[in-house]
Amino acid sequence: METLTVGSYTLTWLRGGVTHLDGGAMFGVVPKPLWSKKYPVNDKNQIELRTDPILIQGNGKTMLIEAGIGNNRFTEKQKRIYGITEESYVEKDLQKLGLTTADIDAVLMTHMHFDHASGLVKWQNGQEVPAYENAVIYVSETEWEEMKNPNIRSKSTYWEQNWKAVQQHVQTYSEKLEPAPGVVLTKTGGHSKGMSIVTIEQSDEMVIHMADNMGTHAHQNVLWVMAYDDYPLDSIALKQKYMNLGYTRQAWFTFYHDYKYRAIQYDREGNIQTSVTKQYS
8 A cells, every 4th residue: 555644644545446437538628649648548448547545644533535436336337337347445455554444533525426435335234324434524515415416417426325325424514624633625616516625734745635626647737627527617727726836835746546646746847756656466
């Protein structure tokens, strides 16, 4: 498991599952000859997208960013459609760290699309129950309302099975929330109306987790946004703001989906200075 230490926090990437989605959709209007130079693509025009939660430990808190895709949450047809080749190993990875699901205090959800939220629920004795029995699930109130009442477009990604069993564990916020010292959820919109990013600040160190507003390292260009984005112009403006901030602060940008990079620290010109890469067995 790959780790990154920032101040008093340790970040550890857990294996939450692997999907393969259409590369064209992931890069929107960017032509394939351009994006395929930066991110590998298979013969079905799909790109590998991991769904790996980030464990945050420090200041007396044990939290997750995102929840992975879980286990036995998809039909065989859905597995084919979404190119799922691996389901969650989060519980096994927690065990390796001497933890269980009961030790998770909070799950910080940037948004509630199925590839982020399916792992919030698990099967137990034939019933759907919270996967993290003691955790508070933090999500913006805008995102939570759309999760429960999706529109004609968003109903394909906001699924009832991913919220009904955990609704008593959910706490919403309007614009900003600090669940632990220096760890902040900020509602930004962009990828979805209620989308949030996560920042961690410790002295002069900073982490920026933009989630699907910068889904992979290949989305570094502020104009490269997904066709899945509900508000692409907002995504672009958000990236301009936080990429500039990150370059100036030489912050770590962390990833949930990237096949290769866990985190990247850029210099002031936007060149990769330091990185944490996925270690394959």
